[in-house]
Amino acid sequence: MWQAFVRWFHKWSSPKWFYEMSRPWSFWLGWLALICIATALVWGLAFSPVERLQGNSYRIIFLHVPSAFLSQAIYMTIAVAGAIGLVWRIKLAFYAAKQCIPIGMSMAILALATGAIWGKPTWGAWWVWDARLTSMLILLLLYLGLWALHNAMERAESGDRAAAILALVGVVNIPIIKFSVNWWNTLHQPATLKVTEAAPMHMSMLIPLLLSIFGFYLAFLAWMLMRTRLEILDREKKARWAQQEIRNLEAQ
Template identity: 75%
Template sequence: MWRSLVKGFHRWSSPKWFYQISQPWSFWLGCLGALISLIAIVWGLGFAPEERLQGNSYRIIFIHVPSAFLSQAIYIGIAVAGAIGLIWRIKLAFYVAKAAIGLGISMAFVALVTGAIWGKPTWGQWWVWDMRITSMLILLLLYVGLWALHNAIEHSASADKAAAILALVGVVNIPVIKFSVNLVTTLHQPATLKLTEKAPMHISMLIPLLLSILGFYLSFLALLFIRTRLEILHRETKAAWAQQEIAQLVYGVVKSQGKGE
């Protein structure tokens, strides 16, 4: 069994094998994620009942909560991938970490914007220097810092290591985001979903929220596979198999353009 685990680990750490196996996964995960997200958002925005205190303004949670959850999960994933790359020197881990940065920036930005849209009718202000909101802003800045490191350092290996160290240092911000509503007095409401407690919302609101979270996560995985595949081709251009894949992609683009003309 141990040999099988080691063999599987080494197989998944191979850029070539990951590139080949991830293509069908990215397609099906993308289709499933898009479908579930569409159902959840239409259900949540159009058919879920009004909230007793917040009215219709609460409906932003069907976008805000999944994006906030995902922005934190992506950062943890980047930190874990960075640690794997630093400890075991696995190139693919660095490729995945870099590919996830842009997606993390997007989710953190969406979480902050939708939070502001929610905050205006709920608190009467677009922005307050609340501990939860401020720590989410710090998360966005950490993502931007990771992106800046990769663009500022020309040598890819050095950029990977620097970004991994920053990600590991910055991961301390995640517990702050998570527990900030419990540590200090805050405008932000307590966590809606808890593993140890029943959700304080009607099932007609809870189901589309859970579906939206699932749809966001599946869509993220699909996009991560696609971005990682592109990163692999960019980094492995000297490998014969990568050159062959690039040639096939170029031929497919040229062929499709020829048909269009």
């Protein structure tokens, strides 16, 4: 069993193998993500009932919650991929980590923007220096730092290692984001979705929210696979198979 896993792991850590095998996955994941997100947004925005205290303003959760979840999950993905690259010297882990950065950055921006839109009618302000909001802003700054490190290095390999180290150091911010509403008195509401407790939401609100979260994660996987495939072609362009693939793409 373990040997089979090792063989599978080594196959997928090969840039050429990953490039070839990920092509259909990105296509089907992208379409499935589009269906899930479209269904969730139509359901949540048009058919879910009005919330008792917040009225219609709560409907922003169908964008805000998935983007906030995903921005943290992507950062953890970058940190894990960076650790794999540093420890086992797997090039593909660095390629994927680099291409996750702009995706995570866009999710952090979306989470902060939708949070501000939600905060204005709820708190009466677009922004407050709340513990949750501040730690999310730090997450965005970490993403910007990772991207700047990659662009500042002359050699891509040096940028890979520097960004991986920064990502591992910045992991400390993730539990701060998660538990900030428990550790400090904040305006931000506690977590609505918990593994250990039933969600205090009507099913007509909960189902589209879960569907939106699922769709966002699928969209991330599809987006990451597509970007990583382009990164592989750029980094492996001296390889014969990559040169042939580039010629095929240019001929299309």
